[in-house]
Amino acid sequence: MDAILLQILNGLDKGSAYALIALGLTLIFGTLGVVNFAHGALFMIGAFCAVMLQRLLNLSFQTIDESQKDFLGNPLKVDTPYVEAWFGPETGAAIIDWSVPLAILFAIPIMLLIGYVMERGLIKHFYKRPHADQILVTFGLAIVLQEIIKYFFGANPIQTPEPSALRGSLDIGVMIGFEANAIIYPIWRLVYFAFAAVIIGGVFAFLQFTTFGMVVRAGMADRETVGLLGINIDKRFTIMFGIAAGVAGLAGVMYGPLNPPNYHMGMDFLVLSFVVVVVGGMGSLPGAVAAGFLLGILESFASTTWATTTIPGINQIIIYLVAIIILLTRPRGLMGRKGVMEE
């Protein structure tokens, strides 16, 4: 029992990332009808927003401390980050320590802007072109974005540690009545899951309970009629593209501590996220989220020693196998609607 629970928990963090990326992909696909191969790159840029903020906060000036000597006997040079000088050493250190959560605030405007520019500058011109062209141009864009990040940040993974208060693990088993040390779980993964849940809930609430969301949903169902009613649906869809980019970016920001960001992390996630979207059903938001968590948990079950000794390497291919089986038995995915992508 506790082993099962542990595997479910283990699958949650990857599942959250899949669900968030797949949610963004589905938002873009559902509103604009565009297949965005650059979505993984947006996830990656989000992660690098955290890196960038961390670098900015660590900008420092040098002072010479006459009272201390370094190992050569010269006066010691001390680096003081500007933040510490401005806000006092304790607050400053805390700000640097919390750079990853703070990067959320930093990333939101950046991602919205990138999403807006991407839609207005590039994707807008591809609505009337075939799907293959959309795939190709966003694929090219993904390469370009990836290479730009590589140029500025190098090819190696960059550590973005979580705040020290959220480091370490939590013995969840004790809280819900199991023995001690049965279910030990890193705190940051729980944070990531909670964060993902909040974002997913936020996006759904936004679509369900606001007038803006209502119009967008109407536009997803029948774009032309909404346009005929005198509503500027294009503008709203552009904003949705920005939001989708923001969701992918935030997923990336918080993922940094779990897996140090490097320039091709987006591509690795993208392929899986596409599989997730297809399994969930193209154009279905709940489907994308459910399939994200489902496949994440499935992957974690397949990584147990029992599974890998029975069928070696099953953890590497389980997601693809499931996707193939689902596509063959339920071609529209788990929750796909009729008439989406069936020209």
Place this chain on the structure above:
Amino acid sequence: MLGLDKKDTSLLVIVAILTLLAPFILNPFPSGSAMAQFNAGYPDLMQRFVIFGIFAIGFNILFGLTGYLSFGHAAFLGVGSYSAVWMFKLFSYNVIPAIALSVVVAALFSLLIGYISLRRSGIYFSILTLAFAQMSFALAYSVLSNPKFNLTNGETGLQVYADDPQLFHRDSLPDMPHLFGLSMRSTYHLDIGAWSFDFNAGYYLCAVIMMVMFYLAIRIFRSPFGMMLRAVKSNQQRMNYTGLNPRPYTLAAFVISGMYAGLAGGLMAAMDPLAGAERMQWTASGEVVLMTILGGAGTLIGPVLGAGFIKYFENIFSKINDNILHQWFSFLPDGFEDFMVFIVHPFIGKGWHLTLGIMFMLVVIFLPGGLVEGGQRLGNWLRNRGKGAAEAKTKQEPAE
């Protein structure tokens, strides 16, 4: 000639002349001169030109004719490579059975994948092939290389070891891939004045095979079968209404292009008896997509051009470094020289992929027909300009 009309014959002849004379054409600069770095006439690179040419021709039969965008073609290339190396390991270094096996295995593999993936079209098809390719990559990289059952040798890559059986290997035969005793690496070196040219046996084997494959592609393009494939692309629904089932045609196209990929993989292993899993990764599938689009999908010569273009510039751009840039811009005033080097720097050397990505985006946005369309437009423009400005002004280009 050979059942081709006049235009296609001349195209085939041009391709044949270009490939056969490639060692001369690609080495226009004297060795040792400053421009020698732009020479591409060394065996390794020329082999890559034609092998990727074959790969792209095959991909074009699927994508160019039927419009089905496969993102998993590298899997067939990898399968071809693996089966060729296994042939080397078990029987002999002769390339003919190895290449034959790689084509057969790739055909079976693509039949399986195609049968499943072609149940869906459009974006679903792309994602399914992508998923299959990634699965094959994962299988080759880790799953099929456990000590009990080592089919792919994982990260190291499959290669021929001294204790492999090699049943038909005799001591008189060279200890590397050969064609009935003619080693693939044997190279005839010719010096004419300051120029030097290499004629490599492996390259010529690949070149001959490519010409045959190009000929086959022309025949497929011009055949009723090719017409059916075009019908699939332009209007599948109407095809259904006329009582034709498109699936056998698309499946046949998929298998044919898979066999081309397997052949390319087999040749790759024949030039260098090594097969690694990274050949199957989806970035490798993306590369052949880039080649075909860049050259011009749906045209005969486009994919070959694209493959040559990408492989040539990949090689040249990666070689240029800041020192060379400083030489180029040395005629400029100092500050401006540094500025130019600073501007160009991100696009060269390791930044070649950035250049490629930007170029690819520009082609997709402005020139969906690729280099071939670009050439045609340039030709039309020149012809119109020759006719006189007044006429060109009144003449309206027909909308596409």
